[in-house]
């Protein structure tokens with residue numbers, strides 16, 4: 499039985515001191531193939547989701563790369579958020595990451611009131627916060643720092 503000719507996603511295969519672009523995609527729709535890395539060498543990783551095993555692989559790859567590496571993440575925002583957080587733990591800076599969000603997937607909305615993160619479907623423009631039940635409008639702005647879309651209160655009705 500032959501599987502897709504995709505290089506092993508494990509930490510192997512990446513030489514120490516790699517200074518190119520690491521392209522990690524998640525899920526069935528996450529695709530970094532269209533991302534132009536210019537003349538920099540690229541190393542492709544593909545994961546089903548940002549599960550603990552995938553994040554461990556990602557950490558091991560980033561752990562053996564040097565300063566100067568760039569990371570491209572593609573897939574559902576929830577997976578990208580987890581992967582970006584793992585990369586940040588490995589010392590990658592925000593400007594060293596490119597996040598290609600799959601807008602068709604579920605999105606994560608950050609609540610400014612209680613800081614809870616709520617996962618909502620792609621179509622919704624409003625969501626009820628899972629933390630404080632505030633109705634949140636979902637801003638178009640995706641915060642890389644938060645790893646989530648910023649929500650803002652849709653109705654200011656309760657006086658606190």
Ligand SMILES: [Zn+2]
Pocket residue numbers: 609610611612613614627628629630631632
């Ligand atoms: Zn909230």
